[in-house]
Amino acid sequence: MQKQLVHISVMTLFLLTAPVACKKDKKGEQYPEKPNIVIIYTDDLGYGDVSCYGAQKIQTPNIDRLAKEGVKFTSGYASSATCTPSRYALLTGSYPWRNKKAKILPGTAPLLIDTAQQTLPEMLRKAGYYTGIVGKWHLGLGTGNVDWNGHISPGPNEVGFDYSFIMAATQDRVPTVYIENGNVVGLDPEDPIAVSYKENFPGEPTGLENPEMLRMKWHHGHNNSIVNGIPRIGFMKGGDQARWIDEDMADRFLEKAQSYVRGHKDSPFFLYYAMQQPHVPRTPHPRFAGTTGLGPRGDVIAEADWCIGEFLKTLEEEGVLENTLIVFTSDNGPVLNDGYYDDAVEKLGDHKPAGRLRGGKYSLFEGGTRVPFITYWKGRISPQVSDALVCQMDLLKSVSRLVGGETTGTDSRDMLDEFLGQNTKGRETLVLEANGRTAIRMRNWVMIPPYEGPGISRNVNIETGNADSYQLYDLKMDIGQWENLAKTYPDTLKQMITRLDSIKKN
Numbered sequence: 001m002q003k004q005l006v007h008i009s010v011m012t013l014f015l016l017t018a019p020v021a022c023k024k025d026k027k028g029e030q031y032p033e034k035p036n037i038v039i040i041y042t043d044d045l046g047y048g049d050v051s052c053y054g055a056q057k058i059q060t061p062n063i064d065r066l067a068k069e070g071v072k073f074t075s076g077y078a079s080s081a082t083c084t085p086s087r088y089a090l091l092t093g094s095y096p097w098r099n100k101k102a103k104i105l106p107g108t109a110p111l112l113i114d115t116a117q118q119t120l121p122e123m124l125r126k127a128g129y130y131t132g133i134v135g136k137w138h139l140g141l142g143t144g145n146v147d148w149n150g151h152i153s154p155g156p157n158e159v160g161f162d163y164s165f166i167m168a169a170t171q172d173r174v175p176t177v178y179i180e181n182g183n184v185v186g187l188d189p190e191d192p193i194a195v196s197y198k199e200n201f202p203g204e205p206t207g208l209e210n211p212e213m214l215r216m217k218w219h220h221g222h223n224n225s226i227v228n229g230i231p232r233i234g235f236m237k238g239g240d241q242a243r244w245i246d247e248d249m250a251d252r253f254l255e256k257a258q259s260y261v262r263g264h265k266d267s268p269f270f271l272y273y274a275m276q277q278p279h280v281p282r283t284p285h286p287r288f289a290g291t292t293g294l295g296p297r298g299d300v301i302a303e304a305d306w307c308i309g310e311f312l313k314t315l316e317e318e319g320v321l322e323n324t325l326i327v328f329t330s331d332n333g334p335v336l337n338d339g340y341y342d343d344a345v346e347k348l349g350d351h352k353p354a355g356r357l358r359g360g361k362y363s364l365f366e367g368g369t370r371v372p373f374i375t376y377w378k379g380r381i382s383p384q385v386s387d388a389l390v391c392q393m394d395l396l397k398s399v400s401r402l403v404g405g406e407t408t409g410t411d412s413r414d415m416l417d418e419f420l421g422q423n424t425k426g427r428e429t430l431v432l433e434a435n436g437r438t439a440i441r442m443r444n445w446v447m448i449p450p451y452e453g454p455g456i457s458r459n460v461n462i463e464t465g466n467a468d469s470y471q472l473y474d475l476k477m478d479i480g481q482w483e484n485l486a487k488t489y490p491d492t493l494k495q496m497i498t499r500l501d502s503i504k505k506n
């Protein structure tokens with residue numbers, strides 16, 4: 001009996017200590033470790049929009065620093081060619097096309113993530129992290145009929161974030177207010193907010209009816225309520241004191257990101273810094289207006305890069321840079337005219353927002369989902385360029401191994417070694433999505449099934465990837481996807497069709 005007890009307690013001790021026991025990687029480093037984790041996420045920034053990925057007309061020295069001293073991925077992907085689905089995949093580790101509701105959401109959409117679903121911040125919270133989001137949310141709020149004047153819930157704070165300072169949807173959608181931990185910032189109860197995506201509020205000016213009030217002209221969509229002279233998507237009334245000033249948004253988010261770091265530097269923290277640039281409406285602070293010669297789109301990219309530099313300085317000043325894993329990436333590829341006349345097309349010159357990639361935002365071609373993707377951990381990652389195939393969705397599983405967290409079966413893959421620059425194996429396959437339509441990348445190949453619909457989305461002037469027959473491209477030889485090899489390699493085509501089907505059924 002006694003012997004058995006001793007045996008049990010030794011076993012218990014072993015079991016208790018086992019999960020904490022460090023696993024060694026190839027370099028003999030020990031896991032789990034609990035560095036701070038920061039994801040810097042830009043909005044609509046293309047593969048060719050930053051100088052470390054080849055841009056010449058825009059200089060992004062701070063992002064370049066991350067690339068130069070970290071791992072610069074050449075095959076790093078968002079799950080999707082639009083925002084909501086990519087953010088859903090990043091936070092939940094699940095393919096967004098498995099959830100039919102994971103489409104670009106209006107500002108009044110209910111919370112898309114189930115509060116019982118696993119999320120990256122929740123996993124980190126359970127592993128002892130303080131978790132926060134500053135910036136763009138766009139994953140819905142509430143349960144269907146939000147009262148913007150009360151406590152707005154569920155939202156980020158109910159799916160794993162201890163702290164949130166967000167805009168609800170996008171800079172071009174109402175409500176145009178900041179929301180901190182579920183409460184509209186600076187709201188005057190005497191001037192309540194009402195929001196509708198169905199109809200205007202009597203007497204409120206709109207872009208369609210009051211062009212004389214506009215300082216930015218709409219090209220398609222974007223002709224509902226006018227806020228700060230900019231016509232938006234959706235109708236909004238009230239909340240005058242609380243409305244954001246577009247030109248100040250970058251500074252507001254930066255200040256919040258910095259104070260978050262200062263306030264939580266002593267515990268491991270996670271920060272999802274979701275910047276609004278270069279999504280429309282592009283409203284650089286006057287400090288950046290006109291600085292790139294590319295118009296507001298170029299200027300807000302320069303502004304975003306500056307913010308990243310300031311943010312890095314804060315990490316340095318607070319003494320935590322060397323203990324922070326930073327991931328820099330974008331939610332989808334680039335678009336020039338996304339609904340406003342803002343000189344993005346006229347002043348483009350020979351700048352190539354998607355680099356050598358075909359298509360852009362909304363597209364099933366590479367330009368839609370292949371984005372700048374950098375991991376940086378000062379003193380810990382040996383600088384390199386990696387061709388490993390990785391997706392933002394993989395951060396959940398990978399970070400979870402790093403910190404000794406827990407995840408259940410998902411589409412997320414453990415790419416920790418790739419993210420830390422310890423191997424370049426990467427995924428074998430990845431399903432890519434645009435507007436609910438899917439394609440598959442497998443090793444150096446990408447296959448796009450036939451889809452109905454226009455080959456070019458006229459308003460934004462971007463190739464969609466739609467075609468009558470199967471498309472197969474060898475990205476190693478043909479990164480621009482100009483030569484369809486579907487007929488030349490029927491076996492590869494078949495294999496990829498089967499593979500896509502089987503992943504979608506799982």
Ligand code: NG6
Pocket residue numbers: 043044082083084104138170172220221222233279280332338339
């Ligand atoms: C589209 C908007 C576009 C942009 C996009 C969302 C129109 C005509 N176009 O519906 O301007 O807001 O939604 O972009 O309204 S995303 O990066 O958040 O996915």
Ligand code: CA
Pocket residue numbers: 043044082083279331332
């Ligand atoms: Ca986006």
